[in-house]
Amino acid sequence: MTSKAVDYVQAHREAMLDELNEFLTIKSISSLSEHKQDVAEAASWLERQLLHAGLEKVEIIPTAKHPVVYGEWLKAGDEAKTILVYGHYDVQPVDPLHLWETDPFEPTIRENKLYARGASDDKGQTFMHIKAVEAMLKSEGALPFNIKFLIEGEEEIGSPNLDAFVEKEKERLAADVLVISDTPMLEAGRPAICTGLRGLAAMELTVKGAKGDLHSGLYGGAVPNSLHALVELLASFRNEAGEIAISGFYDGIEALADEEKESLAALGSGDDSMKSETGVSALVGEEGYSSRERTWIRPTLELNGVFGGFQGEGVKTVIPAEATAKISCRLVPGQDPDDILNKIEQHINTHTPKGVTVTTHRHDTGKPFAAPVTDPAFAAAARAYEKVYKTEVAYTRMGGSIPVVETFDAQLHVPIVLMGFGLPSENFHAPNEHFHLENFDKGLETILAFWQEYSKLS
Incomplete structure (x- = not known):
């Protein structure tokens, strides 16, 4: 983690939050046809952000429904590692609207939590990677690795057009590692690397x-x-x-x-915390x-x-x-x-x-997905989390689905590191979705730390 890049994100925190708020006002609901133009607007917004961050090439690529945003910075050379970042800019519908305490597309901060549709899933987490690139390029002038971004607008409707896109463009998407931040941590203050997703x-x-x-x-x-x-x-x-x-x-x-069974057992049942999070008396x-x-x-x-x-x-x-x-x-x-x-x-x-x-x-x-965690990229991610959060990282699975991950695995044949910064209690897909700003701050530093750790691997 470069001190210059960390200084940059700390100095520009409020400006970054203002930009994120602007992103969150865009009603990019992919499942509703009346928001087709809003989805297109979100793609254009991302294009501008990636160019502002310093990427050398950015494209909005049409699909049969909503566009893909692709960007790259490849000046580190053929010998350097190449990181591919995946995220999505579409969001879920907001119904039932009457259960929201504030307008879902008017971002509001309460108790150091940013409330808005997409704050945690997945605009906020994807945005952090763009800002991390910006911090390194603006403060250092270059990256010690190559980086590519693939940000889609159909994840919340099952990514119906991305499988074909990935298969067609697998040479363009070639990388040494794929990083996704669209998963939750284990709990507040306890980071987690997700090793599996349900289909x-x-x-x-x-x-x-x-x-x-x-x-x-x-x-x-x-x-x-x-x-x-x-x-x-x-x-x-x-x-x-x-x-x-x-x-x-x-x-x-x-x-x-057996190793995963033991790791899961060591985390405990989670019953009490789930009852507390959801407000039910029994599971x-x-x-x-x-x-x-x-x-x-x-x-x-x-x-x-x-x-x-x-x-x-x-x-x-x-x-x-x-x-x-x-x-x-x-x-x-x-x-x-x-x-x-x-x-x-x-x-x-x-x-x-x-x-x-x-x-x-x-x-x-x-399709469901499970990742072997023997690749050094996972250890690099764990070291990054532990540097910033000062606690041991947990290896977990996630009950939700990111449909295209299994396609990435089959087509790109690279380790897929699911390192998220949301919390299970942040109401993604539900009213009053929010993102803890503590994890916005620490997440930016963790991403920077991971990129530095990973770029040093032989």
Whole structure:
């Protein structure tokens, strides 16, 4: 870590926060078509920031939906290490809006936390890498390594166009290491290097009964109620032990290595901290596993939305003709998203209640990923964290998904270091998302320290 670069980020902290606030005002919601121009605006904003930081070449590259922003500085020469940084500039929708204490696109600082959609996931964390490059180039005039940036605008919708982009552009993206900051630390003050991500398989299913809504007095008790049928079908997805009751759902799951089992056990169950973070009195899930195991190394099937019938104020006594549920599965190594969705559809066909039909529509998918941590890049990242945070780094897995990581692994064949600076309690994807500014400050220094540590490796 160069003292000049650290001095630079400390001297320019408020200016950097002002720039981040500007970034966070852009409503780059990739899933909503009415925000297509906002997503494009965020890409243009990043282009300007990368050029200001000192990168020699920056491009906005169109895809079938939202653009990719690519930048590079390659003046360190062929003998130097090349670092590829991945991040995303798109964000999740903000619903339900009434649960936000302040406007999600008007950044606000409260108790040294920056509140805004995207503050932690992933605008804030991606922005830190750009500012770290700026600090080194402005204070030193050069880097001891080459660096490339790949920042996409579709991560929150499953990166549907990035797989093809990475495969097509793998020579342009060639590097010695890939660094991603889009994962949480273990807890406040305890940094973590993430060694695995769960995959994703999402689906919407719609139950249809009568040709239209019916009067519940005239037809109730005789004609199938689509909401009742949907509830019955959804209940069949789990058993009383919290296990997923889809035939073959757990087939092929890869066992943890003994070393990872021991490392996970040493971190403790995490049950008490999870109850405290979420404000619940008890935890639920697959019997025989701790909360960390349930959220890191076991697959899930969750209901994300259930709706049908009358939704307005008061009562309307109808038998709904149609009811819908949105579900998603988090998957672990050894599971394939398409295979899992096939098995869910087979289960639905077998368990559809009498008198109704069920149609399905598939949504996002992403393959799970687990990284071997023997490459020296991981030790370099651990040393950087420990220099700045003054505590031992934890090796963890993350329950969430970054779909393109498995593609990076398959196409680029480089170590992938997931070194995040968010906290599990920062409400990403939920109202009142925020980013602890302590980790903004320490994160910048950690990134600088890692780059210096890594550039010294032979």
